[in-house]
Amino acid sequence: QSALTQPRSVSGSLGQSVTISCTGTSSDVGGYNYVSWYQEHPGKAPKVIIYDVTKRPSGVPDRFSGSKSGNTASLTISGLQAEDEADYYCCSYAGTYDVFGTGTEVTVL
Amino acid sequence: QVQLVQSGAEVKKPGASVRVSCKTSGYTFTVHHIHWVRQAPGQGLEWMGWIDPKTTDSSYSPNFRGRLTLTTDTSMSTAYMQLSRLRSDDTAVYYCARAIGMVLLDNWGQGALVTVSS
Numbered sequence: 001q002s003a004l005t006q007p008r009s010v011s012g013s014l015g016q017s018v019t020i021s022c023t024g025t026s027s028d029v030g031g032y033n034y035v036s037w038y039q040e041h042p043g044k045a046p047k048v049i050i051y052d053v054t055k056r057p058s059g060v061p062d063r064f065s066g067s068k069s070g071n072t073a074s075l076t077i078s079g080l081q082a083e084d085e086a087d088y089y090c091c092s093y094a095g096t097y098d099v100f101g102t103g104t105e106v107t108v109l
Numbered sequence: 110q111v112q113l114v115q116s117g118a119e120v121k122k123p124g125a126s127v128r129v130s131c132k133t134s135g136y137t138f139t140v141h142h143i144h145w146v147r148q149a150p151g152q153g154l155e156w157m158g159w160i161d162p163k164t165t166d167s168s169y170s171p172n173f174r175g176r177l178t179l180t181t182d183t184s185m186s187t188a189y190m191q192l193s194r195l196r197s198d199d200t201a202v203y204y205c206a207r208a209i210g211m212v213l214l215d216n217w218g219q220g221a222l223v224t225v226s227s
Contacts (some may be wrong), residue, residue, distance in 0.1 A: 045217035
């Protein structure tokens, strides 16, 4: 079972937009509309910010959005804020099991 | 409010087994699956498996098959993760999490550090 592929790091200035990709296969990302994104701050448990590819849980700012094309899902943070500096992980359903991405460190310049 | 409280840190020798507990409260335990996820020091999240507390059906990552056992005690609203034949690369923080949808883990435990060292 291989992890989904994410860029190791992305950065952007305050107020800018950044997009994180999450590439899998037709057996996971491409095969189901069940992709979630988690935000993890150091020393804290992960927090879900996107589920079912595009949906936002209550309380998550609308600057976070998700999308998918083929075997690649994406998370976009529009209007980057200082508190968005964190690690981000995608997660996809893959039939009988789930799989996380390799993780992306977002730095706010 | 929903809470998942895990047992404390453990130190184990290679070849031993470890059991981590996850006591839940604030919701009906049998309604939602419990997932287990681990994170090695400085590394990413790794999905381990899930268990349905109502039916005890479970699914495990191929990476752990044969070493991982997930169980529940509905009378205590508690889930357990047991990992056997421990190796040094099993050193990690182990999390339990409640699933309210497909890959939708909305509440997490605080994590339990398991250190495997001779």
